[in-house]
Amino acid sequence: MREQQQHIRAEVTDIGSTFKQEIQKLFQTMEKMADRSRALEQKYKMAMEDRKKLHNMVLDLKGNIRVFVRVRPINSKEKPHEPEGEPTINFKDDINIGVYDGQHSRRKFFEFDQVFPPTTSQIQVFEEAKPLATSTLDGYNVCIFAYGQTGSGKTHTMTGTGEDPGLNTRVLRELFRIRDERRNEYDIQISIAITEIYNEAIRDLLNPDGKDKLDVRINPDGTCGVPGLTETPVSNVDDVLKCIGDASKNRATSTTDMNEQSSRSHSIVTVRTKCTLKGSDTYIGKIHLIDLAGSENTNKSGVTGQGMKEAQNINKSLSALGDVIQSLVGKSSHTPYRNSKLTMMLKDSLGGDSKTLMIVCVSPAQFNVTESLSALNFASRARNVELGKAKRNVASNN
Template sequence: MSGRHEKEKGVNVQVLLRCRPFSDEELRTNAPQVVSCNEYSREVSVSQNIAGKHIDRIFTFDKQRDLYDQAVIPIVHEVLEGFNCTIFAYGQTGTGKTYTMEGECKRSKSGPKGELPPEAGVIPRAVKQIFDTLEGQNAEYSVKVTFLELYNEEITDLLAPEELSRVALEEKQKKQLPLMEDGKGGVLVRGLEEEIVTSASEIFTLLERGSAKRRTAETLLNKQSSRSHSLFSITIHIKEATPEGEELIKCGKLNLVDLAGSENISRSGAREGRAREAGEINKSLLTLGRVINALVEHLGHIPYRDSKLTRLLRDSLGGRTKTCIIATVSPAVHCLEETLSTLDYAHRAKNIKNKPEINQK
């Protein structure tokens, strides 16, 4: 029996750029368009005088399904083969991170044959792909999900069953869920609710519950959702028989991360570790930038331990994992500075050459 699929895989980080359409307000005020994308050369240019950036894939004003089919289907396939994969949405608040990850519809509202509405985002599509595949296979499987939020380096379990009240939440915030090494290069969150699910619709119900809890917590505790990260993880075990009659267990995990707005760190903050203003520092986002820089520059020390997010995702950045960063930008001139920052970040992340020997330091 093997605890992990034996197939050796090359590792990579895929970076996509998604430019949202103009908002009604931008259309009304005739906001000039400053982002142009050449989908053939995969070059992005911002205004006339700024050099282009090469990104793996570019999507402008696209359909949710196109992005999913082109970029995410192969990643979910990897997870079903027993690998850890992470999909991040990174970008300025208001550029489409939540639209990309969740979509605009009620997630659970699928059609009579279980088909998803056109606006469904990456998460519901991935859930559907996973269950369609598992249900079509003749193998035993189990699926577990966790859903958490990170705000000011505190973890909130979005699937915890207790009634949500201000008191309960404040209590919970005092007793932060602690992180522990799992002995396999990853970390566990002690006390985090792990729900075993048997169908896509069960996951949709849990997602609804978690999102509702996130919204209520935001109102009760005066949080700003633009400063929090959400991490939804799906872990799949599949028991298969090899042609030689041996039992093989494949275990893969898909992490789906809606990051805090990138305006929470400045351009120089992402690059040099300096934040624009003390009040704007978002430690996890900043550290994610540093981890990416350290991986790109092949530094001996990768500072995974410096923030909760990077500790949680340590087994998903570098090493034998696949990572997809969907960077989201606005086409409008008033977002120019943040758009450049996002492009810098995306461009540097694209150049990560994973070297397993440096990733576990």
């Protein structure tokens, strides 16, 4: 009996140590696999980075309008109506997006330069836009505009909130950071102007009580500007925040059925930079940061009276923007910039010599799928625009 017990104990101990060895082997194999997967992930990331760099070089050479898409989180009004099953929006990777149209049981796929899912932070959006924005300091004309249906997240993307600001503040903060970094070699001056286009009239949001009627002047050399517009020199982020705060108090907004704080005008923050390499050339750059008023279906937004007039003006100028883009895609000899104040203001930033980024904001809800498809179709066309290689504006001091 005792012998039997000893035998069993020995067998159990044996099994135990074999088991331990096997577990150890398993752990080692798992660790190796995890290492391999980390290495592969790293390689994939590097390949994606390389792809992005090459892609950006091609875009720079051809002068394409870059297009990013940002899908906002679903809101509490939309959520209860969202059908089960097929998700309205799906993401294959960071450049491909699919949109499911429930009425026609059809999914359409689009490719853009960057696609941001609803979890994307303001910082992540900024990081992707940063290289383009900061090329202003090298003497380029840059234009970043948020486009999309009402309530899709344009103001959130461009202005954001005090605690979590959008592109406007982050771009300016970055310009100051670079100014400080280049302090020994360059003198850099930065100024800001903030305008809105409301019912086809230009308003100076840094001087809302100004008596002069403002208009866009297109100069013989193709550049454009608004004579009489307030341009405030800014030397730090606090100066900028003050300007942006003053301006947003003066901006026309109202509540519609689609958005509690709907922008009823196009807002344009224009930053001019003068960057002088000490004792040498000066690079003159300009960046327009634009929060467009949203295109809207007046049946859905429920506007009447003044609201209806605003909506008509908004839709008219957006359609003028569409015509300009269409004409640039077709490389036609005449581009109809003069059809709206918006396109006139953007003439030297939406045509040759400039770098343009369009951020299309999209709602994730089936309720808005028609508008989402229309915005993405427009953006796909815009992505085909080839402006030619952007040029730096250099004023030689020699």
